[in-house]
Amino acid sequence: MRSLLIIAGLSLLLSPCGYSQPTQTIRGKVVDDDSQAPLLGANVMILEAGPITGVITDESGSFIIEDVPVGRYTMLVSYVGYKSFIMRDILVGTGKEVFLDVGLKELLVEMEGVSVVANINKDQTINPMAGISARSFTVEETEKYPGSWGDPARMASNYAGVFPNGDIYNYIVIRGNSPHGLIWQMEGVPIPNPNHFTIPGATGGPISIVNNKLLTQSDFLTSAFPAEYSNGVSGVFDLRLRNGNNRKREYVAEIGLMGLEIGAEGPFIKEGNASYVINFRASFLGLVDELLWVEALPHYQDLNFKLNFPTKKGKISVFGFGGASHITGVQDDSAAVVPGYIRQVSETTGSKTGVLGIKHVHFLSNRTRIVSDMVLSTSRTFIEGDSLVNDAMTRRIVTNNYREDRLLVSSRLRTKLNAKNSMNIGFALENNIVDYMLDNEYIIYRGTAHGDSLVMLPARIYKDDKLFVLRGFLEWKHRFTNSLTLYTGLNYLRFFMNHSYALEPRASFQWRFTNRQSLSIGYGMHNQLHPFFYYLIKTFTTDDPWDRENYIETNRDLGFTKSHHFALGYDFSINPDLRFKAEVFNQMLYNVPVERRPSYFSLINMGAGSEDPIADSLINEGTGRNYGIEFTLEKFLSKRYYFLLTTSLLNSKYKGSDGILRNTAFNNDFNLNALFGYELPVRENSAIDFNIRTVAGGGRRIIPHDEEKTLQESDNVYVYDQAYESRMAPYFRVDTRVGYKYNGLRMRHEIAIDLTNITNRQNEWERRYNSSSKEIEMIYQQGFFFFMYYRINF
Numbered sequence: 001m002r003s004l005l006i007i008a009g010l011s012l013l014l015s016p017c018g019y020s021q022p023t024q025t026i027r028g029k030v031v032d033d034d035s036q037a038p039l040l041g042a043n044v045m046i047l048e049a050g051p052i053t054g055v056i057t058d059e060s061g062s063f064i065i066e067d068v069p070v071g072r073y074t075m076l077v078s079y080v081g082y083k084s085f086i087m088r089d090i091l092v093g094t095g096k097e098v099f100l101d102v103g104l105k106e107l108l109v110e111m112e113g114v115s116v117v118a119n120i121n122k123d124q125t126i127n128p129m130a131g132i133s134a135r136s137f138t139v140e141e142t143e144k145y146p147g148s149w150g151d152p153a154r155m156a157s158n159y160a161g162v163f164p165n166g167d168i169y170n171y172i173v174i175r176g177n178s179p180h181g182l183i184w185q186m187e188g189v190p191i192p193n194p195n196h197f198t199i200p201g202a203t204g205g206p207i208s209i210v211n212n213k214l215l216t217q218s219d220f221l222t223s224a225f226p227a228e229y230s231n232g233v234s235g236v237f238d239l240r241l242r243n244g245n246n247r248k249r250e251y252v253a254e255i256g257l258m259g260l261e262i263g264a265e266g267p268f269i270k271e272g273n274a275s276y277v278i279n280f281r282a283s284f285l286g287l288v289d290e291l292l293w294v295e296a297l298p299h300y301q302d303l304n305f306k307l308n309f310p311t312k313k314g315k316i317s318v319f320g321f322g323g324a325s326h327i328t329g330v331q332d333d334s335a336a337v338v339p340g341y342i343r344q345v346s347e348t349t350g351s352k353t354g355v356l357g358i359k360h361v362h363f364l365s366n367r368t369r370i371v372s373d374m375v376l377s378t379s380r381t382f383i384e385g386d387s388l389v390n391d392a393m394t395r396r397i398v399t400n401n402y403r404e405d406r407l408l409v410s411s412r413l414r415t416k417l418n419a420k421n422s423m424n425i426g427f428a429l430e431n432n433i434v435d436y437m438l439d440n441e442y443i444i445y446r447g448t449a450h451g452d453s454l455v456m457l458p459a460r461i462y463k464d465d466k467l468f469v470l471r472g473f474l475e476w477k478h479r480f481t482n483s484l485t486l487y488t489g490l491n492y493l494r495f496f497m498n499h500s501y502a503l504e505p506r507a508s509f510q511w512r513f514t515n516r517q518s519l520s521i522g523y524g525m526h527n528q529l530h531p532f533f534y535y536l537i538k539t540f541t542t543d544d545p546w547d548r549e550n551y552i553e554t555n556r557d558l559g560f561t562k563s564h565h566f567a568l569g570y571d572f573s574i575n576p577d578l579r580f581k582a583e584v585f586n587q588m589l590y591n592v593p594v595e596r597r598p599s600y601f602s603l604i605n606m607g608a609g610s611e612d613p614i615a616d617s618l619i620n621e622g623t624g625r626n627y628g629i630e631f632t633l634e635k636f637l638s639k640r641y642y643f644l645l646t647t648s649l650l651n652s653k654y655k656g657s658d659g660i661l662r663n664t665a666f667n668n669d670f671n672l673n674a675l676f677g678y679e680l681p682v683r684e685n686s687a688i689d690f691n692i693r694t695v696a697g698g699g700r701r702i703i704p705h706d707e708e709k710t711l712q713e714s715d716n717v718y719v720y721d722q723a724y725e726s727r728m729a730p731y732f733r734v735d736t737r738v739g740y741k742y743n744g745l746r747m748r749h750e751i752a753i754d755l756t757n758i759t760n761r762q763n764e765w766e767r768r769y770n771s772s773s774k775e776i777e778m779i780y781q782q783g784f785f786f787f788m789y790y791r792i793n794f
Contacts, residue, residue: 028100095793131508176626176652181234201531209323224522227489244277256789326350592622608665
């Protein structure tokens with residue numbers, strides 16, 4: 001209630017005494033959905049702005065509608081010979097022009113009497129080759145969904161088939177798969193993990209580096225994805241960056257618990273078509289740490305940008321992001337108690353990630369284009385541990401560094417042969433340079449003449465500068481009729497270090513048997529490399545702890561993890577704003593790395609706990625299976641409210657080298673998600689939105705402790721024979737978000753507060769031995785937490 005009163009008070013302060021209706025400009029571009037060629041003469045109309053307001057696109061497919069009163073609108077885009085497209089819930093506000101990218105589908109000639117209605121699916125994918133288990137998402141959804149915090153990965157946990165894997169990190173479990181099976185792409189090319197505070201081989205983190213303000217509508221895929229996506233068995237985030245405004249300069253500033261942020265966009269020169277958009281953020285809590293010396297607060301900074309240079313027959317763009325983060329914590333060293341001395345251990349963990357890419361799009365004709373990329377990326381994770389005595393560092397006892405650099409070049413030919421057939425073909429070649437140093441082993445000699453003596457052992461170093469990976473694909477889309485479409489493709493993946501390769505067929509079929517109902521079926525074979533660290537693990541062949549020269553690399557010949565995806569979907573548009581969707585899925589995994597000796601261990605469970613074990617002598621003999629059903633009932637925002645209800649039922653099993661069928665660590669059994677939002681107008685130029693989300697799911701699977709041995713040895717000892725039979729209590733969380741937007745004549749003000757886990761429920765994470773209390777204690781997930789910000793666009 002206090003938050004509501006604050007927002008209501010601010011709304012009164014921001015409202016002027018006099019009133020003048022603010023307006024804004026809507027701009028955009030209309031293209032052929034398959035060829036991306038501009039459509040000259042397309043009709044673009046606003047349906048609610050009093051008398052019908054409309055314009056016609058020019059030779060570049062562009063349109064401009066000026067002096068549109070602020071508010072939400074529905075727009076209709078039509079073109080002779082193409083299926084009309086309806087866009088609902090377009091938010092027009094001051095401070096920032098609205099830009100719309102619209103792709104229209106060409107109609108096939110059919111018999112008279114067959115009616116074709118306008119396309120109104122708000123979640124239609126940007127990728128025209130996606131036939132099943134795919135949807136798009138908008139920037140607004142990453143903000144208005146409670147608990148999303150502007151993060152696409154956290155937002156996706158609202159979707160069917162997606163299970164959150166902990167509150168602190170944004171790891172997501174898709175249909176029972178390890179979060180490490182996720183593919184991240186930006187501007188059509190693979191990128192490293194785009195998150196702060198990451199760990200080696202991971203695909204998530206606590207805070208996203210990617211700033212959602214630079215995103216345009218992007219895709220999220222969960223099964224049997226098109227052939228152009230490679231090296232993943234779980235799902236795909238295909239992020240698209242928007243171009244900056246090439247007509248006028250616009251700015252954004254924000255202060256909030258997540259950080260201080262500034263952004264700018266505009267043309268490089270007046271009357272020019274080239275543009276830029278850039279955004280920088282620094283953590284607010286990190287600044288508090290610097291000023292007040294508060295311990296264990298996160299420090300992070302990130303920069304996102306895109307530069308766009310149109311050419312006569314295409315465009316050149318430069319894009320990228322960079323992020324740096326670290327956090328330092330200090331705890332008492334309970335193993336070393338000396339009278340008169342305070343013995344402590346300080347640990348600093350962090351990461352640095354950067355991507356710089358250049359993209360060239362060249363149209364050979366209106367139907368054919370070549371897209372070429374060169375991308376340089378780097379990712380570094382580090383852990384530094386120091387021994388402290390009376391707050392002074394005595395020596396460094398841990399120095400772990402994991403660095404991965406990559407240079408990728410790719411080229412894709414995309415062509416629309418005719419109204420029925422489209423084809424894409426392409427390749428990507430990358431070289432990865434990795435350098436891992438683990439300096440965390442030591443020997444303690446007790447009872448020497450000078451007391452206990454700690455001697456560091458030589459560091460373990462794993463490096464390789466020729467980890468080449470080749471990807472290739474061929475895709476073909478054939479439209480039998482306006483309602484019947486076949487998607488097929490092949491993907492080729494080769495890892496040169498050990499000569500592993502795979503040829504993966506992909507296919508899906510979509511039948512829209514009425515104007516409002518469709519059936520889809522899809523299959524895909526998918527392969528995935530393992531984190532490079534696993535290939536380079538050294539098994540030392542002597543008992544001498546100082547020997548780092550005699551070893552064998554027992555994992556060097558590991559093959560890919562492989563899987564078959566099957567999916568069957570039904571989609572029913574109950575009305576223009578209400579949709580029901582159901583999907584049945586079955587995934588069969590094989591060639592999963594497991595230990596040579598009989599054991600429970602399998603990389604299928606990678607990412608299940610706080611740390612992933614380092615395992616050598618692995619072989620590709622593990623299997624797994626994920627199957628289940630999902631239901632979605634979604635009302636898109638109209639008449640001031642929206643809701644999203646999802647239910648997922650899952651069974652996830654695997655076999656390690658012991659041949660025993662077990663639950664995977666991610667077999668949560670079920671997940672229920674309910675999301676509701678309402679927007680309350682406050683005069684014509686402002687609104688308050690209320691949003692609430694409830695999520696419930698099965699408890700986490702765990703490996704139980706051998707309690708007697710744990711207490712005897714003062715360390716965690718587990719009963720591996722009972723791996724993942726036990727589970728934590730069921731998961732439950734309620735989040736809410738309240739926001740206020742006010743449109744001034746030239747500036748838009750926004751304030752929002754996001755309350756996470758408002759019931760402060762203690763969701764169980766894991767049990768761990770505490771050396772201070774000498775007990776096995778329960779570790780809980782995130783309790784009540786709030787996030788708020790104030791933003792201006794001008």
